[in-house]
Amino acid sequence: MPVSATAPTPSTVTSLRVRSGRTVELLLTLFALVVVGLAYVNVQLATVGEVPQLVWWHLGTYAGIVLALHLVLRWRARYADPLLLPLATLLNGLGLVMIHRIDVGTGSEVAARQLVWTGLAVLAAAATLVAVRDHRLLRRYTYLAMAAGFLLLLLPMLPVVGQEINGSRLWVRLGPLSLQPGELAKIMLTIFFAGYLVSTRDALSLVGRRFLGLQLPRARDLGPILVAWGLSVMILVLQRDLGSSLLFFGLFVAMLYVATERxxxxxxxxxxxxxxxxxxxxxxGHVQARVTLWLDPFAPGQSDQVAKGLMGLGHGGIFGTGLGEGYPYITYFANSDYIVAAFGEELGMVGLFALLTLYALLAERGLRTAIGAREGFGKLLAAGLSFTLALQVFVVVGGITRVIPLTGLTTPFLSAGGSSLLANWIIVALLxxxxxxxxxxxxERRQDPTKDLTHPRGEVRTR
Structure with a gap:
């Protein structure tokens, strides 16, 4: 049968070219930097009526830090999701703006220190991209990640380096620096959960009995979730940290559901x-105090932090007072625990919803990455890291708006604090x-470095 002149022949069929997305990423990152710059200028004009040279130095330094990471992506991960860097840049930049605004109101200098931590965090993200050339290699260190995560969680309990702040023992002091090891522990435990669940998900999802429409696991398979539950209760009791307890256990349950769909x-x-x-x-008693503050934040004889935060949100209303026009610094820890309330006062409900939309987009891109991953470990790792960010935002915003009791977690990328910033930029780098x-x-894809030989039946034998 003759071949039509318009029909493609094997010699003329070509594969579709995959766009790297780096140009789109650069344009969106520049747009994010422009938004941050305008916010900086707006704060200065509203508070002091001029834009000093220090603000331009902050903006230039921040732009150089972010654009350097963009160059690393072009070098080491040129097919990475082009929206992750612009979203993280915008959130981190707006956090710097609000911390600077609170510095203007209180006379402190936290913003300069936060800019230094931003540089270190972005450097850590670049180092992660260079060192981890293939995320599948992390599966080799599943149980080492578990040990490292448990060690990081236990560090604040040590008598010499551990430090208690505001009733919670979450900090480790090393000379002039104070670090929160739990922020890095959530990354280690996510790697462990992903490596463990990808190996045991068949037993967890297929084996067991049905009761009242639910697939109940065997007693032996309940061990991991009981260990995770015991760990979360230990954090709640010993470290007096309701937020981290909810975060770690919620992360494990979410990853269990993704792995088993049960x-x-x-x-x-x-x-x-x-x-x-x-x-x-x-x-x-400390848990009872948190619950009492949640149920009645205006009751006499207790902390008025929640009450002041609610009044600040009410002062902002729908459209806010405007950057530099409110009084967010009246609330305790306005640049860290309560920075969401500060944004709510000066940007209003509309601005707060815009920030939550940025977080939703960041989590959505992470979950899209999980869907696109071609192997189980990558799916679970990306899903777990995305759930970590989303759940932490829910816990923070829920505590400030009295949906749940107040916790001591920080808002990713926005709050002042080096440990949180360091961990969240590493999470973005892994995504x-x-x-x-x-x-x-x-x-252009490399062969799976965690696999060895393939059996004739198609089964893969691991090393």
């Missing part, structure tokens, strides 16, 4: 956490690495 794990996990939280509320592998053309 609602029974969510029911079991939430039942365990609610039971443990209720028991802690009955036994421990970039997974998305780079997922979007990379097949012809």
């Amino acid at each position: 609602i029974s794990w969510i029911v079991i996990g939430m039942s365990l956490f609610v039971g443990g939280a209720f028991l802690a509320w009955q036994v421990f 970039m690495r997974v998305s780079d592998h997922a979007r990379r053309p097949v012809s």
